Amino acid sequence: MKMRKLFAGIAAAATLLGGMALGATSAQADDTPTPVTEKATFTFTAETAEQLNNAQLKAYKIGDYVQYGSGTDAAYGVVTNLDNKNAVDSALKAAEVTTADGQDKLAAALSTGALDISATRPWNTNANNQPSVTRAFANALESENNLADGTQVKFTAAPIGPDESGYYSATVSLQAGIYVFIDSAVATGSVTKAIPMIVASGTVKDKVLTDPVNGANTVNMKNTKNSVKTKKVDKDSAAIGDTLTYTLTGTIANPAPTEFKFTDKPGKGLTIKAGTFEFYADDAKVSAADFTGVPTSDVIGGENVSFEVSVKDPSKYAGKTIRVTFNAMVNDDASVIDGVVNSLDNYGTNVEAKTGFVGFDFTKVDPDGKGIENVTFQVKEGDTVLYFVKQNGSYKKAVSANTPDATSEVKTDASGKLAFTGLDATKTYTVTETKRASDVYLDINPSFTVRFENSNAVLFRTGISDPWGLVNTTDKTVKNVKSITQLPLTGAAGTTLFTVVALLVAGAGVTVAVKSRQRMH
Template identity: 35%
Template sequence: MKMRKLFAGIAAAATLLGGMALGATSAQAGDAATTAGTAFITVKNSQVGHTYKAYKFATLTVDTDNEGKSVQVGTDSAWKTAVQQAVNVANNVQQPVQTMPAEYAGNPAAYAATKTADEVWFRTFAANMNVPQGTDANGTVSGDGGAVAINNLTEGWYLVTDAYMKDDQQTTGVNAIVATTLGGLAKDFTVVGDKGTGQGTIHAVGMFVAKNENTPTIDSKTVDSADPKVSFDGKTVKIGQKLTYTVKAIVPETAAGYDSYPYYIQDVASKGLTIDKDSIKVMAGNGAADGYTITSTVSQTTGETTTTITFANAKKYAGKQLVVTYNATVNDQILDDAKVTNTAKASHDGTFDGTGVTKTLYTGNLEFLKYGVGNDENKLAGATFNVYAGAKVEGTPLKFTSTKTGANGVYKFNAKGSTNVISGDDGKIVLNGLAAGKYTFKETGFVAGYAKNIVPEFTIEVAISDNGVVTYKLTRENNNLGLASTAVVDKVNTIKVKNVKNVTQLPLTGAAGTTLFTVVALLVAGAGVAVALKSRQRMH
């Protein structure tokens, strides 16, 4: 079959990945110059773990009779069947269905050259190009995340395949149809086919931007207190605490090579977090991003909140970092797992199967046993305490709500609750939903029959390890009367807080013993002063 001539101006991108060069930038002659008889194809934005192979399926010969402005296309003999089959599939997607003119029989690549301006047709053609059995690649290169070159090629039209491993399976990526530079020049070559086929173009620059990128990743995810006045250690939280999350992700440079590049950022939060959808902001550089929508759904099964930010076309953000911020509040469902988690992922196709970035925050608890003397040992219900954040009785007492109905002594932190926590019938006070730190207790309501002027005051420190294990202990702060102590109760180390009926029942050891003797000494001294005064009065 005679070679078909191709003329007319190339539409800046007829051979990029996916079968098209749409959106590609023409290279200057010096950018891709070749030595005599050799050429190369540069794969821009190559991906680590991907292997790119180039197969020459057609010759491209510069027509010197037309001042080097047009080329002749000839299908390599081993590729005629493969090219013809791809042409047939592409023709069948047209409406109405098209048929290749008879004059292209034996040279289907020349026909394909007349169709490069038809995006749908050429993309389908490229996707359905299959390497003939037994055909070796003319060149191979491994991706490294940047631009890599397939070297030592002869000038011509190439199919570039992409292969990589995914889930331990060999996976085939999107094909690219790429023309090398011709005569050592990177330029647009134009021709006109038959009147019935219209105008075709070839963009001979010897490069393309790989669209088969690895799954996009999240660069970083951080969390901080939404209120700068509220302390936050970055690891533990209390119920009702308001947080600000920040997610950063760079849109792949690949986006620049697409006509339209969808991009997604998704965040899945566990049921212990209530997401404030209205607080979500997306920034690009120093300004607000645009062109995105936000969807937020709550699973009826797991209670998880899935928030997805969708860019229908993120092409203009190619290579740029997007910064997403939003607020969330820790709710009491954190108690089910004693932690909250949320995971951010990115995607270019709406499938979130890549590695995400997860933030996990834990919550803690503490408890102590309230007991009296005599028959009330280990069980004293109805004692009331105020709780303060830190190691001092200062500021506003924390508020708690009962987890269950009734006076059972089990409470959860809640800023809308009551400042009073009361020991239950088992003598215990149990507090849940606490961040790590120190908590100071002061008894404010006393059981009938017990001294009201001998007030237990003590501090408990809650610690939470990096894997969420909670421990708490009695500290030395504030326990001046020694009414709080640690003892083994039912084979368990337990913090015990004693109520007394009079000063003689105070512990006699340690600082408390010193305090008791001081009190007694003061009482004796006071009595002595009173006797002396009376004696002086009698003398006068």
Template identity: 35%
Template sequence: MKLRKLFAGVAAAATLLGGMAFGATAANAADTASITLSGKTVKGTVYTAYKIGSYDTASAKVEKDKLASVGVTTDQAWKTDAENVLGSTVTNTPEYKGYGDPLAYVAGTTGYYTNTPATLPNASATMESFVQSLAGKLDGKTAVDPSQTVANDNDKVVFSGLDEGLYLIVSKTDTEPATDAGSPLAIVGTQVTVNGTAYTKLGANNQTLGKAVVKPSTPQKPSKSASDLNPYVGATITYTLEGTVPAKANSFKFVDTPSAGLTVKLDTLKVNVQGETDPLANTEYTVDPASGDFNTSAAKPSFTIALNNATKYQGKHIVVKYNALVNKKANVNGTNNDVRFDNSNQTTTTTITPQLNTVTFTKKGVDADTNALKGVVFQIVADTNNATPLPDGTATEATSGDKGVVTFSGLPNGTYTITEKTPADGYLTTALPSFTVTVENGKVTNVTPTGVGAGLVTFENGYANIVVKNVKKITQLPLTGAAGTMLFTVVAVLLAGVAATVFAKSRFTKRALDA
């Protein structure tokens, strides 16, 4: 887990303790205080509070009806750990003893979130380090019951019924094991009650007590969207990933995990900073794999997009776009595409519901079969140039029913050749109809009759009504298109045969007369 930081508006330990007084600790108000966390909270994050310090209200100073300062002492259960943490994170010598208390020392010397000049170098980082190290001492400590889980992104988190004092707030995701203590946020102080009056502001800067604004120092959850949530198999859609580089981030990486039903076209990937027209140069980020088509596998289930210099883009909103082909493995009940940030368990899932095309036409014959011809078998073959082959298990043969209707379903976008394979009894087998049909996003966009039986395929109302006929005699073929050409060819052959016969008979008669 990464350290999450509470920024402006947070009543951290140093806010409470800077310029404090010391002395015996007076009793704190019990069960009357609360702490509210707001801001960029993330669904599924579990926040837990630990009371680590108490107020010394006897030493509090109230000036002009405002709380100017108040003393604190570290609670006994935490005192040894706080002392040990100081030796490794704040100072190599126990100078806090001059203050009489480890929490008082940390606040008084860092001046964190106050106008008090810091007496330690890099005071903000020192306080952050102290909080982070103290959160590593949770074993055996008693937490506020219950912990609070964020139901929806940006929901407020409220700890109520608290004793007044200082609290260490830690967080983790709800997918992490219960034994994981969680990452530190900060030390947050509640209201302070002095002589019956509850104060929610402290010091000349009017720092707010009991409230904190969450701004993750590492990205927690990216957003993701698809240009079409109901695409047809064989279609290409655009995915958009978005996330803001945190103010203190040293790295920033999307981890994208598409389902097997998506073929990601990495060569189409572009990275933009929101608000800027031109995409970033490809030298500003690294995609792994770098190019080509990406299909998830057990060996490499994800691809990544990482900024090469995250510090350069701190606070910037990053937008990534790429195209993906919905391939034959797409699950029509829901095809997922997940994204998260590196080193985070907060995943965003975008689910598309792919669709497949259907081609329907009517088979008709002659005589009694003029309106419908039952029992005729057709086969369908996908064009080799289609972006997506037929999904495994797709029926490639269909038979006309009682009303002559033939249906091929489960077709990705593309072009197909449909040919009559087995005609009905008594029908011509030498001029079987065939046609190509193109389907795209639920519509037939083109029909082209082909072969000797081309004239047997007709359509009207665009391509809404496709009719495929068959005949019993060659003379019943339409005199148009290829079928008409065939008929004329047959007639020509017959005439040529007649001419040859006449010529032969003429030669025979002439030889007889000459004899």
């Protein structure tokens, strides 16, 4: 909301309450008062049309206008509405307004200026920054629940606007007088419930009510547009077993609603870690004691799983932005296709924070390009050996070695293929052959690395990790051979080949020498 809109609303509210606070004259004992029955138009303004559309207002008349005399000699006064006299007197007492015995208490409170103006959000203090008597009076009228049945407010037309100041408005026609408007609406994703509003019709001049019908008769709706609740996760991509940090954010309206909470819905594959929750108000860390519903044990995510973290006293943090952070581990139930999703209820609409997984595959082949079955490989992240569980023809990363059926020795299938899932697109993995399929093949163990570009796996090899050039990074194949004559003879691999041949020849020489000695014996 732009600041000019806020101040425009404050000015409208101040004008209205100022008129009410000053708009009473004492009754003249020698005249017979005549009730003012003309209709007045009351205007409600708001920053959004939703604030007006969502409100379920009832108008309770608390003050009647009466006329003494007529024509140019006419004067006007205020008397408490008879149907609500007990409620008004009780609410004034609750607001600590004292009047002399025998006086009309509402008229006396107005004429003495006991009812002040609360001009700024949340409309609970006056111009001297003291607790507002008018706000206490209005709240008491609502909370004491002893008002006579009111009139359901039906706006004469749909809200119009916005005007030049960015405000929407709607009107209702009621008999001239003083009203308290009470909202019974339930807060939505757009707006809060309005606090009670005291509104008076007419014009006040020099502390005298000169016209009981025509005047500003305008009040800014005292509900507030809810800010959107958001949810973020620190990683768009992760691996199974990783820890994610979630942040829930929302601003408490001012005036504060009666309830403010975050409803978190951890999906399948997430374990919310108790003891990791931290709380902030406008970036300053605050006590966990100000919140309820914080999990005291780990929460395993799944369908229809949720927990609620509520602010104990929303008014303590009115107008402040609340942040809640916590950690969650990606567990073995995570879907490698859908990733893990943690949702936040944003006034009936889910806000999702999703973390996905990536994978890669390659094929072990013989010199003819035919797949080799049952070749063993190992995958590392840095120096850490990773564990996998075979699932649906591929190997899904496991949280740890303790995961049932987890293994660090993965084997190619009948077509020579190996596929891995549940990995992190931001990490680099090293794949090393650890055991050949059989003695038919040479015992050569090439190695290569896998990185991800736009979630697509890219293979890399070096002359050190794969001196024979057995890894084809384009075709994503790893070759093995049955004879050294089938090895590539290029680059570092060719140089190494000569060394191997020399060793083989040297070994043959040793064998010949041994046999020669045997003949001499």
